Amino acid sequence: xxxxxxxxxxxxxxxxxxxxxxxxxxxxxxxxxxxxxxxxxxxxxxxxxxxxxxxxxxxxxxxxxxxxxxxxxxxxxxxxxxxxxxxxxxxxxxxxxxxxxxxxxxxxxxxxxxxxxxxxxxxxxxxxxxxxxxxxxxxxxxxxxxxxxxxxxxxxxxxxxxxxxxxxxxxxxxxxxxxxxxxxxxxxxxxxxxxxxxxxxxxxxxxxxxxxxxxxxxxxxxxxxxxxxxxxxxxxxxxxxxxxxxxxxxxxxxxxxxxxxxxxxxxxxxxxxxxxxxxxxxxxxxxxxxxxxxxxxxxxxxxxxxxxxxxxxxxxxxxxxxxxxxxxxxxxxxxxxxxxxxxxxxxxxxxxxxxxxxxxxxxxxxxxxxxxxxxxxxxxxxxxxxxxxxxxxxxxxxxxxxxxxxxxxxxxxxxxxxxxxxxxxxxxxxxxxxxxxxxxxxxxxxxxxxxxxxxxxxxxxxxxxxxxxxxxxxxxxxxxxxxxxxxxxxxxxxxxxxxxxxxxxxxxxxxxxxxxxxxxxxxxxxxxxxxxxxxxxxxxxxxxxxxxxxxxxxxxxxxxxxxxxxxxxxxxxxxxxxxxxxx
Amino acid sequence: xxxxxxxxxxxxxxxxxxxxxxxxxxxxxxxxxxxxxxxxxxxxxxxxxxxxxxxxxxxxxxxxxxxxxxxxxxxxxxxxxxxxxxxxxxxxxxxxxxxxxxxxxxxxx
Numbered sequence: 001x002x003x004x005x006x007x008x009x010x011x012x013x014x015x016x017x018x019x020x021x022x023x024x025x026x027x028x029x030x031x032x033x034x035x036x037x038x039x040x041x042x043x044x045x046x047x048x049x050x051x052x053x054x055x056x057x058x059x060x061x062x063x064x065x066x067x068x069x070x071x072x073x074x075x076x077x078x079x080x081x082x083x084x085x086x087x088x089x090x091x092x093x094x095x096x097x098x099x100x101x102x103x104x105x106x107x108x109x110x111x112x113x114x115x116x117x118x119x120x121x122x123x124x125x126x127x128x129x130x131x132x133x134x135x136x137x138x139x140x141x142x143x144x145x146x147x148x149x150x151x152x153x154x155x156x157x158x159x160x161x162x163x164x165x166x167x168x169x170x171x172x173x174x175x176x177x178x179x180x181x182x183x184x185x186x187x188x189x190x191x192x193x194x195x196x197x198x199x200x201x202x203x204x205x206x207x208x209x210x211x212x213x214x215x216x217x218x219x220x221x222x223x224x225x226x227x228x229x230x231x232x233x234x235x236x237x238x239x240x241x242x243x244x245x246x247x248x249x250x251x252x253x254x255x256x257x258x259x260x261x262x263x264x265x266x267x268x269x270x271x272x273x274x275x276x277x278x279x280x281x282x283x284x285x286x287x288x289x290x291x292x293x294x295x296x297x298x299x300x301x302x303x304x305x306x307x308x309x310x311x312x313x314x315x316x317x318x319x320x321x322x323x324x325x326x327x328x329x330x331x332x333x334x335x336x337x338x339x340x341x342x343x344x345x346x347x348x349x350x351x352x353x354x355x356x357x358x359x360x361x362x363x364x365x366x367x368x369x370x371x372x373x374x375x376x377x378x379x380x381x382x383x384x385x386x387x388x389x390x391x392x393x394x395x396x397x398x399x400x401x402x403x404x405x406x407x408x409x410x411x412x413x414x415x416x417x418x419x420x421x422x423x424x425x426x427x428x429x430x431x432x433x434x435x436x437x438x439x440x441x442x443x444x445x446x447x448x449x450x451x452x453x454x455x456x457x458x459x460x461x462x463x464x465x466x467x468x469x470x471x472x473x474x475x476x477x478x479x480x481x482x483x484x485x486x487x488x489x490x491x492x493x494x495x496x497x498x499x500x501x502x503x504x505x506x507x508x509x510x511x512x513x514x515x516x517x518x519x520x521x522x523x524x525x526x527x528x529x530x531x532x533x534x535x536x537x538x539x540x541x542x543x544x545x546x547x548x549x550x551x552x553x554x555x556x557x558x559x560x561x562x563x564x565x566x567x568x569x570x571x572x573x574x575x576x577x578x579x580x581x582x583x
Numbered sequence: 584x585x586x587x588x589x590x591x592x593x594x595x596x597x598x599x600x601x602x603x604x605x606x607x608x609x610x611x612x613x614x615x616x617x618x619x620x621x622x623x624x625x626x627x628x629x630x631x632x633x634x635x636x637x638x639x640x641x642x643x644x645x646x647x648x649x650x651x652x653x654x655x656x657x658x659x660x661x662x663x664x665x666x667x668x669x670x671x672x673x674x675x676x677x678x679x680x681x682x683x684x685x686x687x688x689x690x691x692x
Binding site: 107109110111112115116117118119120121122123124125126127129130132133151154155 | 609611616619620643644647648650651654655656657658659660668669670671672673674675676677678681682684685
């Protein structure tokens with residue numbers, strides 16, 4: 001048996017015993033009611049015709065059987081069994097099979113006023129017997145009466161009817177049945193015949209509004225005795241798999257803050273974001289005027305994720321899936337390949353097909369089913385017809401919250417008008433929900449438009465403050481390096497021409513340097529030649545002087561030796577003379 | 584000629600099925616209301632439909648299944664099966680005039 005106990009807040013003096021709840025199995029409803037409907041009690045579901053009361057009640061029973069193994073009895077007073085079976089089959093529920101398996105009893109009670117004549121006292125024991133018999137046949141734990149109000153048309157004596165209804169609800173409680181009764185919305189009161197007097201435990205109101213030609217369904221828990229519950233209106237969707245209520249996402253902002261980074265698919269952009277890209281689980285807004293390349297950035301992001309082997313989910317609200325694929329192929333992104341591989345899912349639909357809230361419920365459902373690691377919504381700006389729809393921000397807040405809880409990195413593109421100042425204003429509300437804000441703009445300068453991208457904000461990381469130029473090539477999106485000239489950043493042709501001029505002047509300077517060096521070296525050569533000539537002269541002189549000196553020395557020697565020889569001779573001669581004299 | 588019948592509280596045809604008026608009385612056990620209804624019914628039939636009727640009494644406590652067939656909610660309920668169209672009369676049948684109107688019987692007075 002599936003029960004969820006919820007203890008009441010302990011700051012009350014009289015603490016009631018904890019209220020057991022029966023889970024409905026309907027997406028989102030169990031969250032809002034804090035566990036489901038009160039067990040063993042009767043819940044009133046009221047709303048105007050066509051709100052989805054029967055659907056909700058039927059799904060309650062079916063989920064009871066399929067998910068919680070609690071058989072049920074559906075006692076219907078308006079439709080007959082075939083009609084209900086056919087309606088539920090369109091949602092994929094097979095009531096015939098459940099009946100065969102003895103888990104479900106469908107009992108159609110038809111009250112025809114014209115057939116009945118009142119002739120005295122009576123009570124409605126027949127109804128009790130029928131219901132009791134049905135419950136006993138399958139051992140039911142859940143009961144639906146849809147809609148008891150039909151009895152008011154058929155049974156003439158309303159006093160008796162009311163008394164018996166009161167008895168019926170007590171009887172259901174005594175037998176421990178968790179029951180839903182449906183009632184149509186009244187003018188003054190919640191239901192036309194005032195059923196809410198008898199059903200005191202839980203009342204749920206369904207609403208179906210048309211706003212600007214678009215319908216929105218909402219659900220509200222008007223009353224839930226003994227339990228805290230969300231008291232707001234919650235949008236819900238009757239989709240292909242039954243009811244889906246947009247659940248409460250974190251009422252406190254307590255989701256995780258992962259530190260991993262995710263590449264944007266454009267290396268230049270990653271560089272601008274602290275070198276690594278976006279934080280995983282963050283929300284990114286890409287806004288810009290028409291034709292600035294928002295969808296391409298979104299598709300590039302998705303493409304990059306698929307390349308890494310991660311799943312990506314792309315919501316396209318402007319182009320059809322095939323058109324998107326074709327257009328992205330022209331810039332070198334092969335999205336078809338990822339779709340075939342099962343990594344990329346594209347959901348395209350006209351935004352005005354449903355109300356804003358319905359879109360979100362559908363998106364949430366799809367995200368939960370596909371479990372992508374990144375989500376791209378392109379664009380969010382036309383999700384509601386009203387350009388300044390005040391419901392956009394809270395709705396987006398819910399979506400972003402739930403995506404963060406699921407750990408998806410989400411990119412939202414938004415169309416704005418052309419001038420930059422207007423952009424900042426109109427997006428101000430939505431941008432506060434986003435962690436990163438990229439602004440795309442086309443600058444018209446010097447006769448041409450250039451695509452530029454700038455990071456207006458990126459929480460938690462240092463980011464570039466430059467306006468970068470980007471181009472589409474056959475390989476996707478490329479960011480051109482920043483070109484500074486003087487004190488300006490140049491883009492486009494101006495950049496190209498300035499670059500040409502500067503490279504030409506560099507070339508020129510280079511040549512000039514070469515020339516001068518050459519000149520210097522030839523000058524040096526000339527000087528060298530002079531030096532060697534002078535050296536040669538010097539050597540020659542040196543040689544001559546040395547030779548002359550040698551010559552003179554030699555002369556001097558010769559003279560000296562002659563003198564010496566002569567003196568020797570004289571000595572010898574004088575000696576002879578002397579000798580001669582002596583004789 | 585008056586034919587007396589003892590009518591125990593169980594399913595029993597009192598006259599052959601080919602009776603012109605086939606009436607079925609649904610009750611939920613033996614209660615004063617159901618007893619009163621049966622008594623009233625018998626009296627009225629003998630008075631106005633002598634020899635042309637058959638009464639079948641069905642106790643829903645014994646046969647709860649049968650409540651669905653004739654779409655019985657109130658108890659006691661008298662159902663005129665034949666002649667068609669089906670008519671249902673709820674209550675203990677104490678208002679004879681309305682019973683006759685309901686059954687579309689020309690009162691024989």
